[in-house]
Amino acid sequence: MIQRTFGKTGWKVGVIGLGAWGIGGQWGPVDPQVAIDTLRAAFDAGVNFFDNADAYGEPQGTSEELMGRAFAGGLRDKVFIATKVGNWGRRFGHPLPYTHVTHIIGCCHASLYRLRTDHIDLYQNHIGTAEHMEVFLEAFDQLIKAGKIRAFGISTGSVDAVKAANRDGKCASVQLDYSFLNREPEKDLLPYCQQNDLAAIIRGPLAMGVATGKFTAQTRFEDSVRSGWNQGAGREKFLKRLEVVEKLRFLERPGRTLAQAALQFVVSHPAVTVAIPGAKSPQQARDNAAAGSRLLDAAELERIRGITAG
Secondary structure, eight states: OOOOEEEGGGGGSSOOEEEOOOOTTTTTTOOHHHHHHHHHHHHTOOOOOOOTTTOOTTTHHHHHHHHHHHHTTGGGGSSSSEEEETTTGGTTTTTOOOHHHHHHHHHHHHHHHTTTOOOOEEEOOSSOOSTTHHHHHHHHHHHTTTTSSSEEEEEOOOOHHHHHHHHTOOOOOOEEOOBOOOOGGGTTTTHHHHHOOEEEEEEEETTGGGTOOOOTTTTTSSTTGGGGGSSSSHHHHHHHHHHHHTTGGGGGBBBBOOHHHHHHHTTTTTTOEEOOOOSSSHHHHHHEEEEEEEEHHHHHHHHHHHHHOO
16 A cells, blocks of 8 residues: 655555544444454454544544454554544534633543553544634643653645644644545645645545435435435435536556545545545455555546536
């Protein structure tokens, strides 16, 4: 797998990582052992960067618990574990206020327990706005000094929030949504990352599955994450995206699926460090990892940009 330097940290990570949102059950049931096998299959296929969040899973924390079980013992020091803080209880309408460093430090200790580790490599602000940024930065500073985390970042689509997080030049990364169906970050967010030596972690590189080409106009969603796509404005956006995906079928060929091409599109951008597609089975994890062996060529990139412009 192609390796890249993770911003100012100097870490070497593969361009394809794994996002653990899906393994915790929010995208539909996943057997716990299958989830663990999926994480280990990704590692065996060359993945060394794994992203999580304390709020992921049904119930909350499940994704971290499964990752902790997968990498406990001898594998822990062979992977980079990233997780996020800021959304605990939010989807139930009862988020923590995050108005004091103790809220963040307490959440960190809980994540450490679930992940079965004494340190988190990358701890990220999951709120995505500049709200209470001074509290997060103070907490991150204390956690670094205590050896509980090695570096911090932010998950956001806002350049202003990134600038607030990086006001002292200490922010290590930005996690952002980017795919050939969402090229908005090319305008300012990715250039800012490149100019300021911030690792760019790409969530949504498969556009929640739409970019894989496996859905049709008849597809209905039962999981809690995508159920809004079944009607109204969500349905309209979903159907429009399907039309774009059909125009990108030229990317499919023997030895490369549309999903793999979608991942290669993302990591072909020079500002991108690592893409973190989800996976709910060992085979999905292996297929995603295989995409990290090459980039798209200039002609393919030009054709994609022509189709997805605007």
